[in-house]
Amino acid sequence: MTQLSPEPSTLDANTSPHSPNGRVSPHAIAGPLSSFVARHLGPDAGDTKAMLKALGYSSLDELIEATVPATIRFQQPLKLPQGWSEAAALEHLKGIAAQNQVWRSYLGLGYANTLTPAVIQRNVLENPGWYTQYTPYQPEIAQGRLEALLNFQTLVTDLTGMEIANASLLDEGTAAAEAMTLAFNARKQKDAKTFWVSAACHPQTIDVVKTRAQPLGIEVVVADHRQFNFETPVFGVLLQYPASDGAIYDYEEFVALAHAAKALVTVAADLLSLTLLRPPGEFDADIVVGSTQRFGVPLGYGGPHAAYFATRNTFARKLPGRLVGVSKDTYGNPALRLTLQTREQHIRRDAATSNICTAQVLLAIMASMYAVYHGPEGLRAIAARIHHHTQTLANALVAAGYTLATEPVFDTLRVTVGDAQADILTRAKAHRINLRALDGETLVVALDETVTDPDLQDLITVFTGNPPTHPPSHSSTPPLPHSLRRTTPYLTHPTFHRYHSETEMLRYLHRLQNRDLSLATAMIPLGSCTMKLNATAEMVPITWPEFGQIHPFAPAEQTGGYRQLFADLENWLSEITGFDGVSLQPNAGAQGEYTGLLVIREYHRQRGDTHRNICLIPQSAHGTNPASAVMAGMQVVAVTCDEEGNIDLADLRAKAEKHSANLAALMVTYPSTHGVFEAGIAEICAIVHDHGGQVYMDGANMNAQVGLCRPADFGADVCHLNLHKTFCIPHGGGGPGVGPIGVKAHLVPYLPGHGLVAGVGGHQGIGAVTSAPWGSASILPISWMYIAMMGSAGLQRATEVAILNANYIAQRLTGHYDILYTGQNGRVAHECILDLRPFKKSADIGVEDVAKRLIDYGFHPPTMSWPVAGTLMVEPTESESKAELDRFCDAMIAIREEIRSIETGQSDRDHNPLKHAPHTAADLVADWNRPYSREQAVFPTPFTRSAKFWPAVNRIDQAYGDRNLICSCVGMEAYSES
Template sequence: MTQLFPQTSTPKSADSEAASEAASKHTSPPSQPPQTSDSTDPLSPFVARHLGPTAEDTNAMLEALGYASLADLISATVPAAIRLPQPLNLPQGLDEAAALAALQALATQNQVWRSYLGLGYANTLTPAVIQRNVLENPGWYTQYTPYQPEIAQGRLEALLNYQTLVTDLTGMEIANASLLDEGTAAAEAMTLAFNARKQKDANTFWVSSACHPQTIAVVKTRALPLGIEVMVSDHRAFSFDTPVFGVLLQYPATDGAIYDYEDFVAQAHAANTLVTVAADLLSLTLLRPPGEFGADIVVGNTQRFGVPLGFGGPHAAFFATRNSFARKLPGRLVGVSKDTYGNPALRLTLQTREQHIRRDAATSNICTAQVLLAIMASMYAVYHGPEGLRAIAARLYHHTQTLATALSEAGFELGQAPTFDTLRVTVGDAQAAILTRATDHRINLRVLDAETLIVALDETVTERDLQDLITVFTGNPSTHPPAHAPTPPLPQSLTRTTPYLTHPTFHRYHSETEMLRYLHRLQTKDLSLATAMIPLGSCTMKLNATAEMVPVTWPEFGQIHPFAPAEQVQGYRQLFADLEAWLAEITGFDGVSLQPNAGAQGEYTGLLVIREYHQQRGDHHRNLCLIPQSAHGTNPASAVMAGMKVIPVACDEDGNIDLADLQAKAEKHSANLAALMVTYPSTHGVFEADITEICATIHAHGGQVYMDGANMNAQVGLCRPADFGADVCHLNLHKTFCIPHGGGGPGVGPIGVKAHLVPYLPGHSLVAGVGGDQGIGAVTSAPWGSASILPISWMYIAMMGGAGLTKATEVAILNANYIAQRLAGHYDILYTGQNGRVAHECILDLRPFKKSADIGVEDVAKRLIDYGFHPPTMSWPVAGTLMVEPTESESKAELDRFCDAMIAIRDEIRAIEAGESDRTHNPLKHAPHTVADLVADWNRPYSREQAVFPTPFTRSAKFWPAVNRIDQAYGDRNLVCSCIGMDAYGEA
């Protein structure tokens, strides 16, 4: 495909060389005792701000564990055979001011031009009340995925608003709570259509050539390993003589044309073919919605609803469909349920669809979404309301028609009418002169071919911008836009006639005062890191420092189009080069791709790279993937999406991979072995001593080792996956490298690979110099995925430095072992490694309490809410357990507060076991307790004080859950996934 902007420089190659040089420094066996942060360069001042425990706290914790130093603890915890022989070769850490100044210097190398490039991306006006109080507010961006709905009602309501926004504008029946981007949403639609196809012999997915080119590329990437053929052509010339199971249309088309697809959709349905429409959401305030002309699935991007361009992301994609496909819908779905007292309450519904339960039977590997950005988009709609959105769209349409009239009068041939915001302009041999004038005006236009330009307008366009565009095209600065020219109406067949956003929520909050209070009211219903520790195992909810977050909204990062020319984004390019080199040094790999925009996307990308490696060697038969039974559920789901068959590997009683079973299965499947997926430290929270032998076993049988980097927070500076045998590893930048979780997204999941896999790193059809020279196709719409949040990880690494990163890992291990030590006399610690130590997390076994006191893991989790904590990870990787990860950012005081709470809960369980507390009516069974419980008539055999103020801390800093315990099953049986009158549930 033609490159949109061929690049004059490719810093990637230099980065790879630098990474290879750095990696070579640690390839020889250790010749000296492993290093720790005790003997490295001086720590930057920021390190002390990032770490929770003080030096005195650290000594006290080490004394409790029986160690004289952090070095002794690490030596007892991490196998010596995999330890780094010398410190990380990274720059010394900077203080906050110096790091911000260095990043500002990079930012100034980016040029903020007016980009009229379109391709599904548009500049937008983010309401300041939303930017300050959502995007820049830790009360919103440090929340976790709402798996504990009683303390997530605010963000769940915002997501329900989002789902309502999407269903109303698309005319569909149900929508999920966001996907990663438009390209991957279209690919998910293809997969749904494939799994739901009526013609079982149909293996072709047809895509309109009028779709955005990056969407077509992502769909092709996703189709290849599944054996799906993708056909691309003009819908006006396509007949359904060829059996196809699904079609994809763009509405409006990528060149701006608005087609009436009703007859085409009817033909598709007559041929038993499902129809997906990729739609522009803002245009649907004026255009007939796809649901009304028969679409089965509607996908798209909500970026232009107040979310900055950010050089491509993160942005929330949408996916809407019919109720009949609700249980095949990818991603998360917010639904209405009820709590203990029948009051309406929100939760993630149909959770049994998710990959962590269905594993290799899952239809999608989606783990993170784009929750924070979906919330922004939903609040943009709430703030403007239906009339405001229509006014924005009408003004944009008027500007487009005004420009069209001026260009037409100047003699230019325009593309097919009607259009909404994008014009196709045939300029012939005047193109070079026009592009020169565009450069003089700092304007970017999209080059379609040698004679044709595309100009796509947005809500930020002013009369002055129109004047400049006319000057650029005509060369005559005195030619003005037609004054007060009437705007031609859309054809009746394309005009929207149905109402939308009729729910009161979209009519109440149009003043900033009301909007501010609404945002604050929702925020107070959610527990975030601004409230308390969130000790989730495997999820690493660590400090997202303000200095790391500040650059995200700098215009030089936030207001750049993802397909801006290379010379305008040299600051971004240098930032990418730095980050790739640093991550390569940290992991030991030779090349890094920043393109995957979620952890599970990184898994998938890594497996595609492995697949391509085997394909290029002629080993087309290698399609089996060994995966331990304890693995993250996304692992088997990703393997299936990559065209592999999953072979489970047993774990032993200590939670480690059963080496004998692994060796036997590797031997049995040697001829067809493609890969092993392994998490390190293991999902049971221990450093497996056999990891090097495990990797060697796979290599001996011709396979590749993929390491899930979810637990990298226990490795940085101590050991490196490439050194002990991994060939590929994805990194969760939203975990180890401080990008916040955002209530369930955004995430970034780059992959690192060894030298033999570097040629296959993902490329991009519109931008040169991305990926390897034999790279797999694009896995995301934008060349560098969620680029605008990469400065967060850049700042983290720059401020911590090699010594600080190592110290953080050591303290993370210290904190986890301290918790395990304090709780060991009250709860069984399910798995430990050598010398009885855990890694960065520990598993508390609650299963005995079900028999002794009829108390389950959910009872303990909900009771922890009364003590002011977000519960740890429940029932994973072992049912009936809690997996606790404190991170290095929590202070000893907070760790002790958590341990005190867990011990107090254990005492409450003992009271039940001893018959001193009722087995049915006790604080755990009724948890969490709300304000309503406090003021209601009280007839329980325990006191109000014990219920809601179990500790002195909760008296002074009480976090109140918004609802009582939610009936999970009710919400699945009674599926309601959009805003309706909540009073309808008052008597549920």
């Protein structure tokens, strides 16, 4: 294992005076208050002592002994770094980053270098007001990012010529796979099980599509669209526009033939090219997918990047991922929300058509703002300049005697170079330029918006061997055939015409940011979502060019820093979990689930147990669990929970016995979805193993385990980890996420590989599950920094404090609310469930009323009605101080008293602060005829008087937007009834 500091750590080691290279670091010689651990943890020593006293314990050790079953405790220090200072960790990581070589990559394959406008980089990507937001399930306090996502959807629908688009997906390959699944589920010929893919598609997309097709029994056929006929039943086809080698084909006739054969047509399109090219919607495509990476989002060695998915209104209820729609609030004012949520995995569970949970919201916002900043004319100018440069290079290469493909192109040239290829690649290396070899005598060159005239001169020199004697001769009008040219307008909404100066853009971003509650505003106590500190020192490296400007298919010799980073993280995560191997490829938690199940499936298949397809899942499981199992080709069998919320062991035994011959896996969350350490977890795993199954552990609640227990030690065979939860990658308003999996030794051979990069995954690995070999590589430095600065003892202390904070909240709220489930000794794990169901009968107050009232107190509501309807699940994390916990508890107690006032008849059952929450600034100046004061409505505590967060809209009508589906920002004001 690659260990940077193999010695066992103690908490004092977090103030070690030595930097990783052995030199004394002046930044590390200081008292404990300067250590990163102390900065990461909310409660200080005095707060910790007071909280423990309130719980009846004299030390954290006593609390942990009372909470975590002794049978699963990990009794030795983790073999991790000692816990460096911020400066020392950044210094070391800078040295690792220096091993990456930033070359000019003209490799294409759907990835292009781009210029991120500084106003967007500073005010979105580097701004905690944007990157620390959670998924906008509370739309009244998420109107800013919802507007940005509506802009994104409008950008996509306008450029593709389609009717509806979602708010982003993970990457282009998985978006294409989602399109295949939609086409399969919507097929008119039920005997059709063939998905046809053009050989001109990006190879990594083909790889991902094949991986996703196999467990569903879909046959993928890859061939040349110019020679394909529809004699065999085909339910769907996938085309690339422009093709991977740069050719632009007129697909109109082919699409008509596909439709005649009752097949749905998906087009994977370069979104920027559609400012010049005829949009797929105009040649009758059914689905259009692709990446928005080149809209200002760095290459980042493959991610994170926001994919897009656009289709017809006919398929709105089958659309994967999240969808932003226009609704209205209490007063009829336009308001945005996630719409048609009943189609999502967390509602439909095993009936879901997708397990999409984490999208790429932060990156979608960047892409949308890139379009807003440049506007339609600016985007077209960028595309035209790229096309102009491409034609200029083409003219020079033809003049030099090379043969180019005859099809029209946008930004990519296919050049036949014959036996000159080796010399060309040698010269390219001397100029630090990467070119793509398509075969032994053909090279591909893909240009982008960063290319300048000197870059063109270097490229001509690389191909000819001689520097040009004069600047390249620029072509005139780009030679696109009229049938391929775009003639329709796009981005006509005023938003794309207003904010082209930096002053206006800055104010627009700031205005939207102020409509969203983030961790920069207050605690976000969402159960199971772990909204912990995303420290600034952790975030700094993601904008370093050594990480951000690397193409995902750059040669291995140029990416030594990334390889070291991956090795460190894989080893550290293996040590933390006890597993023997780790794959960093899955770029979302739900995708980690899916990947883990595919690995289990392949394990059974290689052993000849292809009949093992039963997956046992507790009724309390995340909605992604059953959805992932179905996508992996498994049949879901539910296991009941007992009155304490634990897995019913008797029912588990009975189901495992009944399905013993066909049992593939159990999916279990630990600590449980109900927020307790189930004492029987080892027995649960043993039952499954006794019947030939594998145990998949959902790692959503790993924040309660790190340093205290390890999943592999108590029986799990595979576990996904949410790096955007436990390991500090920020949620970004609903993405990015990273969901690597750890596996035991017998599953290591089946870890996912990649068709374009050797040495990824196991020697019998499943196919790629993401487009890039290491998923969202550019945000892995965040987790590297977190682990390096916390160290072994710091990580354990973080877990202990997370448990302390949750139990402190449960203790303070006991007597005001019922705590629904507790574990041994009456303790909860890292989260607790507040039962609000009695108030529906006593005061006609539901969970939504309490949640919206919390907004008036300045808090993001906890998780609503999951895993139990009518409850709130609260997770404070270790990063929140006692003062913030007390402020939250005081708010919840005050709300309980407001409910009591209704119960006793002092407050009106229909007109009270809860029923009308949240209250906006507009309520202060509106006509007021309510039986409670404006002050009680908007300033319920002294804190809210000094630091008020104002929701942008009143309570939103959740059903109106579903009945009146509007998912673009065209004429939004027309939908107001005020």
